[in-house]
Amino acid sequence: MSEALLExxxxxxxxxxxxxxxxxxxxxxxxxxxxxxxxxxxxTLGLVGESGCGKTTTGRCVLQLERPTxxxxxxxGVDITGQSQQDLRQVRRRMQVIFQDPYSSLNPRMTVxxxxxxxxxxxxxxxxPAKRQARVRQLLEEVGLLPQHAQRYPHQLSGxxxxxxxxxxxxxMEPSLIICDEPVSxxxxxxxxxxxxxxxxxxxxxxxxxxxxAHDLSVVRHISDRVAVMYLGKIVELADRQAxxxxxxxxxxxxxxxxxxxxxxxxxxTRERMVLRGEVPSSLNPPSGCVFHPRCPIAVDRCSAEIxxxxxxxxxxxxxxxxx
Amino acid sequence: xxKLLEVQELRTAFTSASGVVRAVNGVSWDVExxxTVALVGESGCGKSVSALSxxxxxxxxxGRIEAGKVMYKGRDLLKLSExxxxxxxxxxxxxxxxxxxxxxxxVLTIGRQLxxxxxxxxxLDAAAxxxxxxxxxxxxxxxDGARRLSQYPHQFSGGMRQRMMIAMAxxxxxxxxxxxxxxxxxxxxxxxxxLELMRGLSKRLGVxxxxxxxxxxxxxxxxxxVNVMYAGRIxxxxxxxxxxxxxxxxxxxxxxxxxxxxxxxxxxxxxxxxGQPPDLSRLPPGCAFxxxxxxxxxxxxxxxxxxxxxxxxxxxxxxxxxxxxxxEAAA
Numbered sequence: 001m002s003e004a005l006l007e008x009x010x011x012x013x014x015x016x017x018x019x020x021x022x023x024x025x026x027x028x029x030x031x032x033x034x035x036x037x038x039x040x041x042x043x044t045l046g047l048v049g050e051s052g053c054g055k056t057t058t059g060r061c062v063l064q065l066e067r068p069t070x071x072x073x074x075x076x077g078v079d080i081t082g083q084s085q086q087d088l089r090q091v092r093r094r095m096q097v098i099f100q101d102p103y104s105s106l107n108p109r110m111t112v113x114x115x116x117x118x119x120x121x122x123x124x125x126x127x128x129p130a131k132r133q134a135r136v137r138q139l140l141e142e143v144g145l146l147p148q149h150a151q152r153y154p155h156q157l158s159g160x161x162x163x164x165x166x167x168x169x170x171x172x173m174e175p176s177l178i179i180c181d182e183p184v185s186x187x188x189x190x191x192x193x194x195x196x197x198x199x200x201x202x203x204x205x206x207x208x209x210x211x212x213x214a215h216d217l218s219v220v221r222h223i224s225d226r227v228a229v230m231y232l233g234k235i236v237e238l239a240d241r242q243a244x245x246x247x248x249x250x251x252x253x254x255x256x257x258x259x260x261x262x263x264x265x266x267x268x269x270t271r272e273r274m275v276l277r278g279e280v281p282s283s284l285n286p287p288s289g290c291v292f293h294p295r296c297p298i299a300v301d302r303c304s305a306e307i308x309x310x311x312x313x314x315x316x317x318x319x320x321x322x323x324x
Numbered sequence: 325x326x327k328l329l330e331v332q333e334l335r336t337a338f339t340s341a342s343g344v345v346r347a348v349n350g351v352s353w354d355v356e357x358x359x360t361v362a363l364v365g366e367s368g369c370g371k372s373v374s375a376l377s378x379x380x381x382x383x384x385x386x387g388r389i390e391a392g393k394v395m396y397k398g399r400d401l402l403k404l405s406e407x408x409x410x411x412x413x414x415x416x417x418x419x420x421x422x423x424x425x426x427x428x429x430x431v432l433t434i435g436r437q438l439x440x441x442x443x444x445x446x447x448l449d450a451a452a453x454x455x456x457x458x459x460x461x462x463x464x465x466x467x468d469g470a471r472r473l474s475q476y477p478h479q480f481s482g483g484m485r486q487r488m489m490i491a492m493a494x495x496x497x498x499x500x501x502x503x504x505x506x507x508x509x510x511x512x513x514x515x516x517x518x519l520e521l522m523r524g525l526s527k528r529l530g531v532x533x534x535x536x537x538x539x540x541x542x543x544x545x546x547x548x549x550v551n552v553m554y555a556g557r558i559x560x561x562x563x564x565x566x567x568x569x570x571x572x573x574x575x576x577x578x579x580x581x582x583x584x585x586x587x588x589x590x591x592x593x594x595x596x597x598x599g600q601p602p603d604l605s606r607l608p609p610g611c612a613f614x615x616x617x618x619x620x621x622x623x624x625x626x627x628x629x630x631x632x633x634x635x636x637x638x639x640x641x642x643x644x645x646x647x648x649x650x651x652e653a654a655a
Contacts, residue, residue, distance in 0.1 A: 050514075189366060189583060193582040193583070221586065264544055265568050267587060275520055
């Protein structure tokens with residue numbers, strides 16, 4: 001087992017909520033509420049869950065784009081929580097992000113070449129302009145674009161090409177960790193597979209480590225070594241890919257997997273679906289005990305009273321369920 | 325079974341800064357009574373514009389329906405007056421959109437939005453309309469309807485709003501509901517709830533449905549017949565069972581192979597479709613898929629292939645090389 005590149009422990013992020021005309025405090029939205037995980041060097045950890053489960057906030061806390069309310073984030077052996085902006089600049093070189101919508105994260109007034117050259121210049125990675133241009137060409141090639149794309153503006157590119165630019169920009173900093181926040185969910189089906197293959201190739205070639213945040217369970221299974229499932233600010237299950245998909249221990253994971261339609265009419269005709277009751281409760285006022293208990297098909301009395309801790313039920317397979 | 329809707333050689337185009345965009349470029353398809361038909365394809369393939377054209381909701385001057393017929397219960401909807409068309413939209417054909425928040429009126433109560441159509445199109449009085457509205461909310465699984473009627477859309481969650489849209493679409497007992505990406509904006513577990521609800525209601529009330537989607541899984545479970553669209557044309561049509569078992573167009577084949585599947589062992593690599601989606605204002609003279617196609621021959625660049633028989637149950641495919649596809653599949 002290789003060393004841990006990122007260790008997150010006890011991470012919580014609460015946002016103050018306001019209500020009424022005078023914006024009086026109305027409690028806190030517990031977007032992330034006590035999350036622990038590690039990512040080993042070179043692996044991909046998938047983080048799945050539905051909207052509002054806290055997966056994106058978790059990613060933003062790791063990047064220190066949000067200051068966590070509680071918890072520790074140790075990256076490359078250094079605790080980065082509470083570091084100054086100055087120190088964080090160095091950290092951010094080693095830790096980059098790819099966003100869902102490349103269109104809104106690329107400056108529309110800059111050419112692709114400028115977008116890629118700027119961070120290299122600002123961070124003083126390559127000071128010589130000619131060498132910088134050579135690096136831009138190399139980055140374009142690395143993500144499957146052509147040298148002439150450097151002269152184009154983001155709006156002249158297709159969605160898939162824009163996401164390639166987003167990836168090239170992340171690579172420009174020579175990071176060890178890339179947080180991929182829903183990197184393919186805004187793309188067409190036929191293009192998604194291109195981007196996923198590209199991410200896998202880059203990982204193999206450059207030894208990258210990914211935190212892959214997504215809601216699409218099939219995509220997450222494909223790309224991840226290990227997978228964490230989040231629900232209402234908490235990790236409810238964490239395991240190796242195969243264990244999680246073939247032997248899910250948490251009823252929420254089972255429901256999620258059963259909800260994914262499979263492109264095969266014969267199979268679907270006989271497949272029973274486990275349709276969950278109700279909707280995800282508000283993280284402003286999460287349910288008592290296990291946060292999943294109001295929707296859980298197997299909940300017992302204990303579930304509404306006692307918070308189930310994330311326990312190691314089988315080696316390397318963790319679940320937060322009293323009944324697992 | 326009788327044909328409820330027949331779209332014939334429909335063409336809809338938009339004028340944009342980059343030229344004329346042929347969003348729907350001569351498509352013919354139909355829906356039988358009580359049947360669920362899917363239009364499947366990626367963004368820009370023409371599935372949404374097809375639905376909007378049927379409802380005559382394509383806005384001039386930028387957009388116009390250039391040619392074709394939309395036969396609904398024997399009448400061509402494209403020939404109706406605006407007044408008659410309003411009646412069709414209110415009463416005969418319901419529509420469900422992808423983003424319920426933008427299609428509900430934020431300043432009207434849920435109750436008002438449900439009863440308005442009932443009062444205008446079914447001529448119910450206020451009390452009867454209210455009763456029917458409560459019944460409709462119950463039908464789509466929103467409990468406590470009487471209280472809900474006085475609430476506003478922002479007080480509903482995403483899934484509830486989509487249930488509300490379904491209730492509105494079904495309010496006047498339509499024979500057909502057009503659902504444009506009805507669950508794309510929703511979470512997986514809520515998607516499952518909404519799709520099961522739609523299927524249940526369609527069966528119970530005998531309503532025919534058209535589902536537009538890019539999700540091949542959704543199609544497999546919920547559609548009887550499937551039309552696959554690419555660049556404004558239908559490139560393959562079959563029953564759902566036949567399409568998934570024997571895809572006969574390289575694009576359909578490519579789509580099926582490019583998605584990872586939960587029911588299959590994990591593959592080492594995905595097989596994407598090469599290249600980029602086409603620019604609709606600069607379509608090639610031949611098959612629009614040719615530049616991305618692994619089966620491309622010289623003829624593909626010169627001539628647009630027509631839909632030709634490719635299998636049982638009305639299976640058709642528009643590909644010059646479909647014979648080769650069939651041979652390879654058999655081998």
